[in-house]
Structure formats: structure tokens, C-alpha cells
Amino acid sequence: MSASISRPLQADGRAAGHVRSFAEFRRARMIRSLRRLAVAFVAVAALAVGVLFGLGRIAHIGPFAPGVPQAAYDARSWNLIVVNRWHRIPDDYPAPQLTKLANGQQVDSRIYPELQRMFDAMRADGISPEVTAGYRTHDEQQQIMDSTVFQYVNHQGMSEKEAAAAAETKVAVPGTSEHELGLAIDVNAVGASEADANQRVYDWLAANAWRYGFILRYPDGKNDVTGVLFEPWHYRYVGAEAARTIHDEGVTLEEYQR
Ligand SMILES: [Zn+2]
Structure with missing residues (x-):
């Protein structure tokens, strides 16, 4: 009596419901396989990225100074980007359009007109920059x-590690x-070997320089803020407005941007 209301039996004696669960079993197995495949794929991809990144570091290609976070960059205030030892050039920073100077050096074309004006004014004052x-x-x-590290190793007898640390304080x-x-220039006197010039x-x-939108980027006594010792020759274009404030208030670009 009771057998007549239970599920019909198959030839092997199992309930017919087991046919469905076998399909489910197969589906579950397929999902498990796909999941395992996906995990393997991610692992291989991660390994490949790791190897390429490592090779990139060794060969000096790919992301630069990978341990250093990227600087904030906004194309609308390109002139105010703060790049220093704590903030590297961002990956999406566009390659600059360059203008070549008479001596072969190049600068971002956007700073060229003001640079030219500044040099004209300097020359009018009898200086040859x-x-x-x-x-x-x-x-x-x-x-x-690399050549700085090489010099420290070969001429000062430092270990490669010491030399790298020493070089990073200078370069x-x-x-x-x-x-x-x-956006930066080192300016010295033409062919100058004498310190006076x-x-x-x-x-x-x-x-x-501030009148032309340039600032002394690494002032004396500010190396804890800029990360660089006093460099009287290194000027950075920031535009007229920022340059005036930075000059008048005697601050660094880092402090101006805070
Ligand atoms: Zn410089």
C-alpha cells in the first residue's frame, strides 16, 4: 500500500529523484573545476606580473621607484605637481611636448616662453646664463x-649597498x-668654471626668477621638507601666481601645496 504512493523505482532500485541529483552532482563538479581553473589562472597571472615587475626593476623598465607612492596629478594644475623622494611621477603623467634649446637641452614647451623671457632679462643685466x-x-x-654608484664603489671603496644609499642622498x-x-632647469653661467660667474x-x-614663474626649488635649510639639500641652480616652473606667493612667503612647493 505505502509503496504505491512512494516514488517509482528505477531498474537498479534507486528512487527516480536520484537521476536529478546526479545531474546536479555533475553540475557542481563542473563548477568546482571551473573555480579551480579560475584560481589557477589568477595564481599564474599573479606570478607572471610578479616576475615581469621584478625583471622590470632589474632592467629599469616598467613602474619607476615602485616603493614610492605616486604624486597627485591634475592636468588643469600641471604646473603645481609635487614630485619628490616621497612622491614619484604618476604612471598616467603624459610625456611632455619638448622644445629644444640652442645648446641641445630640452624643456617642456609650456615653460619655454617664460624661460626665454627670463634669460633675455638676465642677459640684459650683463649675465650669460x-x-x-x-x-x-x-x-x-x-x-x-648608476654612474654615481659606480664612482662611490670604485673610487671611494664603498660596498654596492653603501654606495647606493650615498648616491640617493645626492641624486x-x-x-x-x-x-x-x-618643468625643472639647472641654470649656471655659460661655460663657467669660476664660482663667481x-x-x-x-x-x-x-x-x-619668481617674476617669470620660476622658484628656487630646494632652498637652504629646507631639506627636511624637500628631501634635497640646497641647490642654488635648480629652478622649477610653477607659474606666476604660485611663484610670487612662494617667493614672498619664503616657503617651498611642498608647503605651498599643503
Ligand atoms: Zn636640477
Whole structure:
């Protein structure tokens, strides 16, 4: 009696409901397989990224100064970007349009007109300035770093590790140099070997560069803020408004942006 209201039996004696659960079992097994495949795929992808990133570091390609967070960048205030040892050039920073100077150095074309005006004014005051360093590619910055490390190892007997640490106090880690932005210039006297000629350039710039939108980027006594010791030759374009405030208040770009 009771058998007549239970589920019909199959040939092997199991309830017919088991046919459905077998399909479910197969589906579940397929999902498990797919899940395992996905995990394996993610693991392989992560490994590949890790290896490429590591190789990139060794070969100096790919993300620069990977341990350093990216600087905030807004195209509308491109002139105010703060790049320093704590903030590297962001990955989405567009490659600058460059203008070549007479001596072969290059700068971001957006700063060229003001640079030209500034140099004209300096020359009118009887000074012969020269941009001794403008835009540098990441590779060029890396070469400067490498040759500095090389010198410390070979001429001062430092270990490679000591040399790297010493070099980083003197040379910006690639990816953290303003020269890679194209917005910074090192200015010295033309062909100057005497300190006096350079000093005249530095004095003029300290007094007047702000009028053209340039600031002394690494002032004396501010290296805890800028991360760089006093560099009287290194000027950075920030635009007229910021340059005036930074000059008048005697602050750094970091402090101005806070
Ligand atoms: Zn410089």
C-alpha cells in the first residue's frame, strides 16, 4: 500500500529523484573545476606580473621607484605637481611636448616662453646664463644614478649597498626627479668654471626668477621638507601666481601645496 504512493523505482532500485541529483552532482563538479581553473589562472597571472615587475626593476623598465607612492596629478594644475623622494611621477603623467634649446637641452614647451623671457632679462643685466640640465628621460636619470654608484664603489671603496644609499642622498631616484617632468632647469653661467660667474647667476635668479614663474626649488635649510639639500641652480616652473606667493612667503612647493 505505502509503496504505491512512494516514488517509482528505477531498474537498479534507486528512487527516480536520484537521476536529478546526479545531474546536479555533475553540475557542481563542473563548477568546482571551473573555480579551480579560475584560481589557477589568477595564481599564474599573479606570478607572471610578479616576475615581469621584478625583471622590470632589474632592467629599469616598467613602474619607476615602485616603493614610492605616486604624486597627485591634475592636468588643469600641471604646473603645481609635487614630485619628490616621497612622491614619484604618476604612471598616467603624459610625456611632455619638448622644445629644444640652442645648446641641445630640452624643456617642456609650456615653460619655454617664460624661460626665454627670463634669460633675455638676465642677459640684459650683463649675465650669460645657460640651462645645463633640462628634461631628462627616465633612462638618463638612471644612468646618472648608476654612474654615481659606480664612482662611490670604485673610487671611494664603498660596498654596492653603501654606495647606493650615498648616491640617493645626492641624486634623485629615477622616477622622483623633477627633471623627468621637463618643468625643472639647472641654470649656471655659460661655460663657467669660476664660482663667481655662477654665483652671479644664482643671485640674479634668487631675486628675479619668481617674476617669470620660476622658484628656487630646494632652498637652504629646507631639506627636511624637500628631501634635497640646497641647490642654488635648480629652478622649477610653477607659474606666476604660485611663484610670487612662494617667493614672498619664503616657503617651498611642498608647503605651498599643503
Ligand atoms: Zn636640477
